[in-house]
Amino acid sequence: MTKIDRRAFIKYSAAAGAATAFAASGISAGAQEISRTQQGQRMALLMDNSLCVNCQSCRVACQNENSLPVSEKYIRFDYVDSGTWPDVTHHVNRHSCQHCADAPCVDICPVEALFKGPQGFTHLDFEACIGCGGCLMVCPFEVPVISEEPASGKPKMYKCTACRHLISQGKKPACATTCITNAVDYGPWDEMLSKAEKRVEALRKQYPQASVYGKTQQDGLGLLLILRTPAQEYPHLI
Amino acid sequence: MGIDRRTFLSHTAKAAVAAAALGVIDMRVWAQTVQDAPVVKKPSLCNMCTSECGMHIHVKNGRPWKVTGHPDHPVSRGKLCPRAHAGLHWIYDPARVKTPLKRVGEWQFEPISWEQATDQISDQLKRIIAEHGTESVFGAQYPRTTGSLYLNRLMHALGVSTTQSHEATCQAGRRIAMSHTFGAAFDADWENSDYLLFIGRNMGEAVRTASATAFAKAIERGAKVVCVDPRLSQSAAITEWVPIKPGTDLALLLALCNVLVTENLFDRQFISNHTNGFVPFRRHVVQYSPHWAEEITGVPAEKIRQIAHEMAAAAPHCAVDTGWKAAVGSCYANSTDTGRAVAYVNGLLGNIGQRGGISVPPGVVFATPQFPAPSAPTAPRNDGVGTEYPLASAESGLPHLTMQRAKEGKVKAGFIRHFNPVRSFPDYDHMRAGMRALDLLVVFETHMSETAIEAHYILPEPSFAEREEVVKAVGDTVAMRTKAIDSVHPQTKSFDEIITMLAYKLGVGEYFSFTLDQWNEALLADQPFSLADLKRAGTLAAEVSDEPVLPAGCGSLIPPEQQAPKERPRAFLVSGGDRNPVPQLFTPSGRFEFYSQRFANAGFEPIAKWYPPKTGLDLGSAEFRVVHGKQAYHSHVATNNIPILAQITKDYDTNRLWMNRSRAEQLGISDNDTIRMRARNGRTAEARVMVTERVHPDMLFSPAGYGNRTPYYKTSKELGGFNPHDLAEYQHETISGHTMMSELIVEVERA
Numbered sequence A: 001m002t003k004i005d006r007r008a009f010i011k012y013s014a015a016a017g018a019a020t021a022f023a024a025s026g027i028s029a030g031a032q033e034i035s036r037t038q039q040g041q042r043m044a045l046l047m048d049n050s051l052c053v054n055c056q057s058c059r060v061a062c063q064n065e066n067s068l069p070v071s072e073k074y075i076r077f078d079y080v081d082s083g084t085w086p087d088v089t090h091h092v093n094r095h096s097c098q099h100c101a102d103a104p105c106v107d108i109c110p111v112e113a114l115f116k117g118p119q120g121f122t123h124l125d126f127e128a129c130i131g132c133g134g135c136l137m138v139c140p141f142e143v144p145v146i147s148e149e150p151a152s153g154k155p156k157m158y159k160c161t162a163c164r165h166l167i168s169q170g171k172k173p174a175c176a177t178t179c180i181t182n183a184v185d186y187g188p189w190d191e192m193l194s195k196a197e198k199r200v201e202a203l204r205k206q207y208p209q210a211s212v213y214g215k216t217q218q219d220g221l222g223l224l225l226i227l228r229t230p231a232q233e234y235p236h237l238i
Numbered sequence B: 001m002g003i004d005r006r007t008f009l010s011h012t013a014k015a016a017v018a019a020a021a022l023g024v025i026d027m028r029v030w031a032q033t034v035q036d037a038p039v040v041k042k043p044s045l046c047n048m049c050t051s052e053c054g055m056h057i058h059v060k061n062g063r064p065w066k067v068t069g070h071p072d073h074p075v076s077r078g079k080l081c082p083r084a085h086a087g088l089h090w091i092y093d094p095a096r097v098k099t100p101l102k103r104v105g106e107w108q109f110e111p112i113s114w115e116q117a118t119d120q121i122s123d124q125l126k127r128i129i130a131e132h133g134t135e136s137v138f139g140a141q142y143p144r145t146t147g148s149l150y151l152n153r154l155m156h157a158l159g160v161s162t163t164q165s166h167e168a169t170c171q172a173g174r175r176i177a178m179s180h181t182f183g184a185a186f187d188a189d190w191e192n193s194d195y196l197l198f199i200g201r202n203m204g205e206a207v208r209t210a211s212a213t214a215f216a217k218a219i220e221r222g223a224k225v226v227c228v229d230p231r232l233s234q235s236a237a238i239t240e241w242v243p244i245k246p247g248t249d250l251a252l253l254l255a256l257c258n259v260l261v262t263e264n265l266f267d268r269q270f271i272s273n274h275t276n277g278f279v280p281f282r283r284h285v286v287q288y289s290p291h292w293a294e295e296i297t298g299v300p301a302e303k304i305r306q307i308a309h310e311m312a313a314a315a316p317h318c319a320v321d322t323g324w325k326a327a328v329g330s331c332y333a334n335s336t337d338t339g340r341a342v343a344y345v346n347g348l349l350g351n352i353g354q355r356g357g358i359s360v361p362p363g364v365v366f367a368t369p370q371f372p373a374p375s376a377p378t379a380p381r382n383d384g385v386g387t388e389y390p391l392a393s394a395e396s397g398l399p400h401l402t403m404q405r406a407k408e409g410k411v412k413a414g415f416i417r418h419f420n421p422v423r424s425f426p427d428y429d430h431m432r433a434g435m436r437a438l439d440l441l442v443v444f445e446t447h448m449s450e451t452a453i454e455a456h457y458i459l460p461e462p463s464f465a466e467r468e469e470v471v472k473a474v475g476d477t478v479a480m481r482t483k484a485i486d487s488v489h490p491q492t493k494s495f496d497e498i499i500t501m502l503a504y505k506l507g508v509g510e511y512f513s514f515t516l517d518q519w520n521e522a523l524l525a526d527q528p529f530s531l532a533d534l535k536r537a538g539t540l541a542a543e544v545s546d547e548p549v550l551p552a553g554c555g556s557l558i559p560p561e562q563q564a565p566k567e568r569p570r571a572f573l574v575s576g577g578d579r580n581p582v583p584q585l586f587t588p589s590g591r592f593e594f595y596s597q598r599f600a601n602a603g604f605e606p607i608a609k610w611y612p613p614k615t616g617l618d619l620g621s622a623e624f625r626v627v628h629g630k631q632a633y634h635s636h637v638a639t640n641n642i643p644i645l646a647q648i649t650k651d652y653d654t655n656r657l658w659m660n661r662s663r664a665e666q667l668g669i670s671d672n673d674t675i676r677m678r679a680r681n682g683r684t685a686e687a688r689v690m691v692t693e694r695v696h697p698d699m700l701f702s703p704a705g706y707g708n709r710t711p712y713y714k715t716s717k718e719l720g721g722f723n724p725h726d727l728a729e730y731q732h733e734t735i736s737g738h739t740m741m742s743e744l745i746v747e748v749e750r751a
């Protein structure tokens, strides 16, 4: 059901991108958001790990939205358990592309398959990608996964593309739409940051080391994280 | 609109393919055309668990491509859980039943025509009823609108009184408990609460979408949320967790009552104006001190006192959640009384009908369709409901008892729709033997489940995306499933069609003198919208009654003639108000009952008292209690055959049994080892373990939903996994007759 969609979409995304953006200006619903993104406002995904119940709905919604093969996923999770029964804690953290403002993957990609979009996210031209793994070597968060594309048999890189086809129309990414606990949000970068800071302030009563992650790393991240415990505890954070 | 959009869509796609094949257009243009094909959003209800979240199926080129939550549906509110997304893959599952099938050998079938199948079924059923009476027949299903109407109506038309559901493996205990204390199993008003106490319920992993959202909202708002659980679940991990010894929640709750009563922290006004039996209750709970409870539960007395005080301070805008399955549903011998104790704490807090307390919401009342209806059958039931189990629910029945009667030769025929009791009830051997003892088993299914493969006839339905159903009242809305795509397997028939066909052959066609559309129109007669409107919108705000309406499947078990005459004050949950009038309740007295005369009359304790699980609390040095619970991405042993969900299990290796680290060390067991389990009944099984600090030392936690036995589920077979129902034995609790799923003790060694 999905192969054509995915490949067609990614293959011809550059041409289609312009066309959809143009067409979108005629849509009245959500017009305000559209005009914002047309101006290229910097946007962010905000992941509040303190509300995540790890249901994996974001992962599966993303797989459908982006027509991924069953074994590929743009969202993974890291888990950190500490203590001994009965004084145990369990924390989760979403591990997916952090959408670095200063993105080494974009710089190294030899075929310019990776590129920055107007909202500040790192997108991928799936057709152009030759699966060389250069991006994986330089990504500070160990995000890119190189895997064979089942339809073509060619190696390709898989990572979150920030639902470019949705955000370019002013819509929310699939993971933010579906999240059953509202742990994932999407909006202007500064709004997301202040929302995160407010939440962290409340969390500090119980978790004194709670923090917002992504304000400064790589000149700022397009995926901001709310953490209850220090970033060093999570295997993929720097 | 003149042209059907679907026709238009498929034409565009076909034209594009033809053009591309002829080389008329280049692939780039073709791909663009396919990509740009319009997306049609068809309203539907998810079918992956019983919650039936409202959603839109996005159809492009005639294929469903994705689903999104219906923003107006009260159970999804625009969100969906992972199973809903994966449900799309169910539609094209190779294990779908594609044509009517007739059994020709052990798990072997051959196609048969609808005409022949229904002829043979009706001939055999007529013979069975003539020889053995209508008490030798049962009908069972997951109780949802279409099945409840058509299957139960057919059974009643035939004079069969045994109609059943899955409840004995679910909320059976809770429903009796809540019915007999405050009238029905109402939910807590999570979203608006200041303090929520969950007893074993795992809102984030046993998902009803909007309930999980409301749970998270309460946390985000800064409400205090406490999860009592023998395991640090994902829900417990984002709240305050109170670990407890499995099977002892009743002691904790009675101790909370003790503190509230002895320290005068209860709501005096509510107690004197709206309750019965407080005086004997007060005397009764004096014995259950926090110290006493600490000995049994392992929860420090100080913590118990603290919870009681904090809740009293938040009252009435606080609640002990009424649970679902877990400790209050169908796990332990003491689950029903654990449910009553949950109700007692709420009664003491005076939170019934209050903001943030136990919500008693108004609901939708449908018009009554005026088609000829069969009268209620008078034949005895074959599962003991109303006789050995005077309080048990006649709506849900006791399928495991029926299987016992089948093994004894007393039950001869069964009709089962979209329900898999062979795999989802404890004691696979027992349930299977019961099914195999039947002379006639007809299963209506989309998939080759463990129950379907024991049938004499399997009659295939279209999947949820391909069919319409009876409309459903949900909160203050009406919702329905509409046909999103054409039939994938043209030989399938929708349930209304199948049952109507069977009814005519069985000579009771007069009770099915309506089409599905006519029935739906009749139900909606008093609503401000038409059936056509509803089909377009999927979910619509409805005319709401000014009396509380019992939520489907959670209603009162007190027969209406035994409830107090109705003079109900009319205001219920009005958000914002500090005090709402207390509604008259669906109990015999119309009041909250600390003391239940109905329980006493049935030979049970009128006030719940402490008793341990049937298997006791003392375990041998290598013994564990097996307790199962949900992961958010699987349900009902029905989803682990879906590759996109099975992949989650594989990625995180989550179909292992959780074993406490120190116990594992004592037994020389390491993470990932395979263990051999021997149940006290002698049955054995092997499984891999995950060694963790997150689980009580007494308990092996078994993630539910694995271990399919049907050979038709390839992905599931490859995934493997343990199912405790292979070890558990057939048993029934005394009050509700439920299956006591966690009364299972195993001795463990490294394999």
Ligand code: SF4
Residues within 6 Å of the ligand: A051, A052, A053, A054, A055, A056, A057, A058, A059, A178, A179, A180, A181, A182, A183, A184
């Ligand atoms: S959907 Fe939300 S709650 Fe579920 S795993 Fe994703 S972020 Fe966590």
Ligand code: SF4
Residues within 6 Å of the ligand: A096, A097, A098, A099, A100, A103, A104, A105, A106, A122, A135, A138, A139, A140, A141, A142, A143, A144, A159
């Ligand atoms: S996280 Fe890795 S893949 Fe994503 S933008 Fe940064 S460097 Fe690139």
Ligand code: SF4
Residues within 6 Å of the ligand: A108, A109, A110, A111, A112, A113, A114, A124, A128, A129, A130, A131, A132, A133, A134, A135, A136, A144, A146, A156, A157
């Ligand atoms: S794998 Fe693809 S995206 Fe990554 S650097 Fe190589 S070509 Fe670029």
Ligand code: SF4
Residues within 6 Å of the ligand: A061, A062, A063, A065, A066, A074, A075, A096, A159, A160, A161, A162, A163, A173, A174, A175, A176
């Ligand atoms: S933003 Fe889109 S691509 Fe990225 S994880 Fe979310 S759903 Fe997937």
